[in-house]
Amino acid sequence: MIEIGFGPQVCGELAGGTTREWLVTDGLGGYAMGTVSGLRTRRYHGLLVVAGETPASRRVGLVSLDPAVTLPSGARVRLGAHEWSSGVVDPRGFELLERFELVDGLPRWRWRIGDVVIERELAMTHGRPGVAVVHRLVTGGPVRLELSAACTWRDAHGERRADGPAPRMEPADGGAVVEGSVRLAGPDWTPEGQWWLGVHHREEAARGLHPEEDLWYAGRFAGALDRPGDTVSVLAWAGDLADEPPPATEVVAAARRRHRAVVAAAKPADPVEATLALAADAFVVRTSAGPDVVAGYPWFGAWSRDTMTSYEGLFLCTGRADEGRALLRSYAATLSEGMLANTADTGRVEYNTVDATLWFLHAVSRHVTLTGDTDLGDELLPALHAVVEAHLAGTRYGIAVDPADGLLTQGGIPGTALTWMDARVYGVPVTPRTGKPVEVNALWVNGLAGLAELTELAGRDAAELWRLHARAREAFGKRFPSPAGWLHDVVDAPAPAYPLGGAAYHDDDLLRPNQLLAWSLPYAPLEPDPAVLRRVAAGLFTPLGPRSLSPDSPDFAGRHRGGPAERDTAYHQGTVWPWLIGPFVDAYRKSGLPTDDLLVGLEGHLGDYGLGSVSETADGAPPHAATGCPFQAWSVAELLRVRRPR
Template sequence: MPRNDQITFGPQVCGSVSAEAGGGREWLVTDGLGGYAAGTISGLRTRRRHALLVTSGHVALTSLDLTVTLPSGVKIPLYTHEWASGAIDPAGHTHLEVFRLVDGLPRWRWRIGDVVVERELAMRHGHPSLAVTHRVVSAPGPIGLAVAAMCTWRTEGTSRRASGPALSVDPVADGVIVEGAYRLHGPGWQPAGFWHVDVHTRADGADDDLWHAGSFFQQAGPGQTVEISVWAGTLGETPPPVPAVIAAERERAHRLVTLSKAEGYGEALVLAADRFVIRTPDGPDVVAGYPGQGRWAGDTMIAYEGLFLDTGRVDEGRELLISRTRAAVGEPSGPAAPWLRHDPLDAPLWLVHAVDRHVSRTGDGALAAKLAIPLGRLLRHRLDGSGPLSLDPADGLLRLTAPPGAPGDLPAVPRVGKPVEINALWVNALAAMCELLGETGRDDAEPRARLRLARESFQARFPAPEGWLYDVIEGPATTYPLGAGAYHDDPSLRPYQLLAWSLPYAPMRGRPGGAVQAVGEALLTPLGLRTLAPSEYGYQSSPPAEPDPAYHQGAVWTWLIGPYADACAATGQPVEGLLTGLAAHLRETGVGSLGDTAEGDSPHRATGCLFSARSVAEVLRVKQRYLM
């Protein structure tokens, strides 16, 4: 596999902590269990979630602060902190010569004159474990490497202050155990035990206190290394040596790329996709995004094809679909419920779509036989009138009777009535159910009759005089800024109508694509599609306060490039060049990955989470499908 070190930054980027340079570009490494390590390429922590070990929803080791003692005896700190006062001290980033993402693993190189030191790290897949190596690349003689362990133990997104209890620290051979939760292991451990107070994280606007548990120290000459392991879980079992962990993760990256058959920047997307796939006690699952997003069913099913089918991880995907369907039909309550408040109301429709895509692309008739009946039961249960989504028997379309208010809902804008994307998904799901039932020789008369009515109603009711589709039909007039009467059909130009052409059994397939062209002219940007045309009432690129509503009032969603590409292909419009800006964006914010949203206005500054499962998955799917 070609090396992925094309993602490289020199000193003008990684040597600056500004948001436009090294302070605004972030890296991410994961352990395959939901834990991770993350930070900026400059080394400055800008979020409370930035740490070298985050496990079980807790931030553990925040940083390993490296100080070099030169042959002259001068000590040079190579780490960087920002304080509540606004001071940045020390400024170790000014010594950074280069940052590289090599096979998905971050590597820093510092230069102090003729002394060059390099750091590389990896997480051991399937274990809450970090391996870090410091290598003396060149020096006129032995130098001292002191690595201070800055620790905490708190839930993600919170702060821990010195005014509270001190961290419990238990010495062990070659290191220490912190809070009984994680262990540090390396050469020349020297205990410390005091707080660094008021460390500032600018992206959160928060202050935190870090516990200096102690330092590792070793003299090293050119070619020699200082290796540190940090792990949670079974603390009495020492993980493999650091070089073995890094080599294993590099080899795993090679296998993933080979399995996917990806080329060019598709290799980086395959490795980015792997960050979101985790293993739980119930089997494979998907983290919607980093930092701070959970395991959301809607995002998982939107991302399914790109994460599993376009990466060659078919068996894992099959296992996921079975477990998700089983859980959804069982409808458990509480934190384990599969359709949490974070999930959109259309998540079951996306599940049907994911199962259909799996069966269609793999020919897995056994999966169709296993899931067709449970999926039908799930749809009937979800549309029985007891919830906010119900079936209108008059036209066979779905009506939303209460506005979605959860963070994961597709559009967090007034949607009371019959939204276009939910009904496009509904028509697609009915057709998919007919295919799944037909695959197993079961009777499909009921869904086929529903499909006929719903498709005819969709084609008759959703086309708007403006030349595109209504965003919502039969919504209450008082909900909308325009119109009057018993109900209102909303002609706002939004991208959700793309699903009416992009889905495999889309209701507008074969119909003229003028609406797709209109969407492209008004909504397409280099990083995805705006959620509302700039000419529309209420457009907001991204206001400085309370930005969440703007995520659906004009902000760009990257994952929508997938439906747009499919809609273009379905209507005979070109798809060449659609991913050019997104390929370049792999170097701009979440290094080697893609975020979920950006501002609607140029230059489309990234907002929201910088590592998004459905964005990565949809761009990878489009690249693989259309050979971009």
């Protein structure tokens, strides 16, 4: 894997040490997450964040373990870090960090106090919610180490305050149980039980959200580090509280072995691919229904559009075809009226996308093509045919094939945004894209051809599917090219206002990246034109991928910043989306244009924000600072996929 590590000039300075985040996951949707400096900047940061019935229903348990070292001189040095509502940062243990690095994907900190050097390593138990934190004396000593456990038990999206009930604590062997949900165990436990008031999260403040909470100081562990190699470790876990995990050092060693095996199974060609293969592993989780995909950490759960867009990169490029097969079967069971369930993150299963189902057709086609698993194609064929039939007949939200041209139309229902550009502000879609969006119809043309091939592989007649494909492909070639020199983003869109006797519909020729799918998909409706692609690149391409809107547009938003309404307004109005690097590179390759230098920026980004991973978004204006989730599934998946063309 690529080397990711930082010295004191990054670790010891807040601007650098707090903007780079690490992530370790448990394979269930839970995680440990924080910053290089150790300062918690998000409400989502913690050492044990536990997934619930769905990956999105997470709860924060163990927030931090603050080290304090008593030196032979008797001096006590605190190595933790907290920011308070007063604006004070205290303690400032990051100022003593001489090194932070990821070793086999696991974070390691190294503090130096004179000739005393202490390392911390952290790992999660895979397949169960638990974390192990190991502290080791490297040089110097003897010293005594105390670890103060700050806890809570709350929804990951909220806060807990001291004006409510204190967390319930019960004694347990080697530690305590908090709220009957999280058990802490380690050496020489001393219960405390008091509130730490006014902990501040600077990233939540920057995102226009409530930035403060109160933490419960549950107690402290302690142990002697007499000679180099001695350790003091703490375990925290949820679930079956009576079933204690293995010793902390064994948890770390097992996590390291597993990470190496994950990378080896992906057969990476170079360190970048190895890093991306391990990053992909964080998003593949096991739920009661089988394998699933977390769209992004720390706040997303499972979204079918993201899952299916990510499918090839996460599963087929990493040696996980068996898990992928089970996932595709599971998702097929959610089909209703020809539509794939979108998400249950909101607390109910929703069917509200026009494209997730088309990405599902693509994912099944790619699975069978790349693995030769025709048995799965045969098994899912009736469900896939039912998808096409439902779209021909018309389904929810006005999604239907237009009998006039064979293209897919959608929308027209107030308050709905059915494409991936689905942001809404105060219930109003920012980019509703009602009509016939370009990428939706590229996916429709692609899906019909992919299904026709699967049908023929099963020994059945696919003539009607090929006829539908040919008709839609011909109509696409006539309708979407724009006089502007690229493709329309939407055709047959309702005109927002038109004079008496004017047209009720118009074709939207805003320069957006959605048109890339018209050239990039395996059964794309158009052959790429190098001159057109160069025009698209000139308006949209950045080092972290394509913008969602050209800066020439009057609605362009160069910064994806501010409160929820400001961020959602900018979300698809110029913000960069790294996942679009996939269709961009595919289209360039198919056109014969050079692609060698297109990934340099994103590969460098692996050490910039979400360490070893790729962010959800970035500012549309230079220097294209990363925004959104630091760890995003389809961003990782698409970068990995286009580095491994098949």
